[in-house]
Amino acid sequence: MPSLKVLICGGGCAGPALAYWLANTGHNVTIVERFPVLRATGAQIDLRGQGIEVVKRMGLNDIIRSKLVDEEGTAFVDLNENIGATVLANKSGKGAQTLTSEYEIMRGDLIRIFYDATHHNVKYIFGTTVENFEQDDQSVTVRFSDGSSDTYDLLIGADGQGSRIRKAILSPNSQEPYRKLGMHMAYWFIPRDETDDNLSRSYLSPGGRMIKRRSHNETETQVYFFLKDDSPELPSIHRASVETQKEFWTRRFHGAGWQTSRFLEGMKTTENWYCQEVVQVQTDTWYKGRVALLGDASSCPSPFSGMGTTGSLVGAYVLAGEINRHADDLPRALANYDEVFRPFVDEVQNINVSLMKLAIPETRWGITILHFIAWLVCFLRIPELASRFSKERDGDWKLPDYPELNQKGEENRNIKN
Ligand SMILES: Cc1cc2nc3c(=O)[nH]c(=O)nc-3n(C[C@H](O)[C@H](O)[C@H](O)COP(=O)(O)OP(=O)(O)OC[C@H]3O[C@@H](n4cnc5c(N)ncnc54)[C@H](O)[C@@H]3O)c2cc1C
Numbered sequence: 001m002p003s004l005k006v007l008i009c010g011g012g013c014a015g016p017a018l019a020y021w022l023a024n025t026g027h028n029v030t031i032v033e034r035f036p037v038l039r040a041t042g043a044q045i046d047l048r049g050q051g052i053e054v055v056k057r058m059g060l061n062d063i064i065r066s067k068l069v070d071e072e073g074t075a076f077v078d079l080n081e082n083i084g085a086t087v088l089a090n091k092s093g094k095g096a097q098t099l100t101s102e103y104e105i106m107r108g109d110l111i112r113i114f115y116d117a118t119h120h121n122v123k124y125i126f127g128t129t130v131e132n133f134e135q136d137d138q139s140v141t142v143r144f145s146d147g148s149s150d151t152y153d154l155l156i157g158a159d160g161q162g163s164r165i166r167k168a169i170l171s172p173n174s175q176e177p178y179r180k181l182g183m184h185m186a187y188w189f190i191p192r193d194e195t196d197d198n199l200s201r202s203y204l205s206p207g208g209r210m211i212k213r214r215s216h217n218e219t220e221t222q223v224y225f226f227l228k229d230d231s232p233e234l235p236s237i238h239r240a241s242v243e244t245q246k247e248f249w250t251r252r253f254h255g256a257g258w259q260t261s262r263f264l265e266g267m268k269t270t271e272n273w274y275c276q277e278v279v280q281v282q283t284d285t286w287y288k289g290r291v292a293l294l295g296d297a298s299s300c301p302s303p304f305s306g307m308g309t310t311g312s313l314v315g316a317y318v319l320a321g322e323i324n325r326h327a328d329d330l331p332r333a334l335a336n337y338d339e340v341f342r343p344f345v346d347e348v349q350n351i352n353v354s355l356m357k358l359a360i361p362e363t364r365w366g367i368t369i370l371h372f373i374a375w376l377v378c379f380l381r382i383p384e385l386a387s388r389f390s391k392e393r394d395g396d397w398k399l400p401d402y403p404e405l406n407q408k409g410e411e412n413r414n415i416k417n
Pocket of ligand 1: 009010011012013014015032033034035039041042043044045107128129130158159160161163164274294295296297300303308309312
């Protein structure tokens with residue numbers, strides 16, 4: 001197998017996961033990350049189904065398990081904190097996952113694990129990005145933001161939802177390939193208090209508002225605000241200053257009830273603030289010549305799917321497998337990556353948006369009805385029973401085998417706690 005020189009743009013989850021496989025099988029891999037240091041931030045993310053199987057094949061299962069967030073499940077509360085319904089995590093290792101996955105982990109911890117597993121044989125360049133590139137049948141020549149340039153066999157855009165590599169390979173005047181879900185979210189961390197236990201809480205408020213709180217360590221609690229609103233002017237708020245964003249979310253959630261005042265107070269001083277429009281990335285173009293897209297850049301399924309990180313790890317595994325299988329025929333490798341992985345993406349992006357919107361009602365009356373349905377479903381233990389006795393833990397799409405990747409099974413290599 002020829003050794004390829006590969007540049008990956010983006011050091012989030014997908015980029016380092018691909019680098020892991022390629023560098024461990026003899027390729028020369030560089031990751032260029034726009035952020036000046038390892039961007040080990042973000043809130044709680046989860047791994048499910050095939051994503052868990054991929055980290056096992058990477059040999060990272062033990063180290064990931066040692067960093068899992070201890071979350072028992074999710075409880076739905078009313079204005080007075082009364083729990084109406086509870087869905088517990090399925091930690092039996094059998095059947096499907098529930099709302100809380102068996103593998104909940106802070107994004108920062110996962111990013112650090114991937115970095116620790118790769119930095120000995122992958123070159124990381126921080127504070128730099130791909131300014132532009134040109135390609136022919138033989139190579140891709142990349143010009144970087146620091147003025148330097150280099151030539152590669154392959155360029156991978158793993159630069160997230162707003163990917164610039166994607167913009168460069170799509171037709172010049174095309175719109176961003178976003179499927180907008182009519183939903184916006186913000187999250188931040190506040191000090192944990194004695195009422196914050198390991199059961200996450202979800203609360204609905206009239207006006208299409210939902211609040212979630214979950215705690216991931218002894219001192220911090222995460223707060224999430226979700227807003228159902230598809231007015232066309234709203235997405236611009238995510239490009240405004242943090243101060244303007246906080247004013248907006250404060251105005252829209254003022255008086256929403258439950259612990260809103262505490263959460264808004266904590267928002268003022270938080271050092272972990274993030275807000276975004278909830279979208280899916282849907283494009284037919286995952287590669288052009290020797291440039292390919294991976295992770296959120298190609299196929300973000302949205303945080304509501306719970307499959308963003310899993311999708312990025314499965315995509316990295318399939319892409320690395322196809323590259324190694326056809327290292328002397330990259331056009332074929334990239335075409336196969338699309339053919340093999342696209343059915344998985346179609347499956348996880350298949351979200352019923354109308355149903356999702358019904359779950360965040362506009363009126364107090366709608367909330368009452370929803371609470372009653374949730375209470376009844378949980379009283380009958382339907383979520384637990386459905387997940388335990390579900391035959392399919394992973395959906396219909398099966399993870400392919402790539403013996404070319406020298407998988408590690410349960411063994412942890414090169415990793416220290
Ligand atoms: C800071 C941050 C916080 C997040 N928090 C959450 C969360 O709390 N919950 C959740 O479900 N998902 C979160 N996500 C998204 C989640 O990580 C992804 O949906 C998923 O893991 C897929 O990973 P990815 O590598 O494709 O994208 P990402 O994890 O978004 O990684 C993309 C990487 O590319 C870098 N990048 C972007 N543009 C360029 C460029 N032009 N040149 C070089 N590098 C570039 C980014 O800095 C980032 O490191 C977050 C993403 C980021 C970047």
